Amino acid sequence: MRVFLTGASGFIGSHVIPKLLGRGHRVLGLARSDAGARQLEAAGVDVHRGDLEQPESLASGVAAADAVIHCAFDHNFATFFENTKKDERNIAAMGEALEGTHKPILITSGVGIGTPLNGGSATEDVLNPQHANPRIATELAGAALTARRIDVRTIRLPQVHDATKAGLITPLVTEGRRAGAVAYVGEGNTRWSAAHVSDVAKLYVLALEKGEPGARYNASAEEGVTARAIAEALGKGTGLPVRSIAADEVERYFGWMAPFAALDMVASNAWTRARLGWEPTGPELLTDLAAMDYVSLSEA
Template identity: 50%
Template structure:
């Protein structure tokens, strides 16, 4: 298939391109810059100029493709709500372009969206369209295309990591290196799930090939790594002391990351593993964090 991939130049998109090419697909990647276009060409993909703000560019990309994988997202977390709304508008535009066809479309969401209640594992069969996390806007936006018959499925991502980057953990690393100590909130009992980049890329490829309308998949290997263990690994990696902050001080110290650092989001991927025959095999999150300094 010719697959239109938004966010193709990003962390996950860059790992997904070789997966898709190796499976015999062609990739057309959305990019907003000449550097992005060059990166795509070098990776064996074709560049499609456009932005998340330019709906006509998204429509053109989707109309010409056999399938769409939507990964692009503006990660300025100081503007998170607006960026989630922007994502919803992009999903609506891509969905409209595919309406009336059975061409598959994959959208991306966060793992926290599948949590039914405090302490529970996020699960693929849970969908709460009134979830308090603004990222639910992405899944809400997927409902209309689905109702109009679009073959849309969703991949929810945990902290996707390799030795260079580890999802939201990378923001905690930057904060730790800036402040001189690695931190967690309270006793650090909040848990984040995690998955290696190579496993996440393989999951996207399996999901687009399977094209199961309405499916939700979880890119999760480790169900829950505590924020305390994460802070300790950051401390080890960069030779920094580790120190807890109170919930009252979390925002002062962590800024927009405070909302995530106090959000317990353990997650399961058992339905995904059964449905796709997907078995994560990459190294663990703490191993990758500890390897960062050496690399």
């Protein structure tokens, strides 16, 4: 297939490319800039010029491909709500181009959207339309397309990592340096699911080749790593002290990340593994945090 890949030059998309090419697919990658276009060309990818601010440019990419993998998302958390609405518009625009075809589109969400109302591990069968996370807009946009018989498959991401980056965990280093310590709330028993970026890329390709219309897949290789273990790994890597804090200290130590500090973001992967035969093999989160170059991270 010729696959239109948004976010092709990003952290996850750049790992999806070789997985697709290795399976014999061709890739049409979205590029906003000349530098991005050159990066994609060097990776053996055809270039489609476009921008997340121009939904019509994504729709034309869809028309030129046999399938879509939508990894792109504006991760500026200062405008997070607005960015989820932008994602909703872009999914809707791509859906218009998919109308009446059998082309699949894989969209990207977060595992937290699958958390049951009474708590517990997030599962693929749960979709709460009243979820407090603004990222629910992505899944509601996908559900609207599914209702129109468009083949939508959702990849729900945990903390995606390698030895250079780790989802929401990497920004904790910046906030820890600002506050003078790496913190966890209470006993640090809350947990975040995680997966190595190579395993996540593998899952996108499996969902493309073997996935089902309307299905949601949890990319959680590790169902949960404790906040205390994460903080201790960051403290060891940065040389910062590690401390437990009370709820009223969260904003001081976590800054803009305060809303995430005490969240339990555990996600089951049993259904996804059974349906797609996904077998994660990459390094675990704490292994990558131990190997991370924290000096370079501070200069980034």
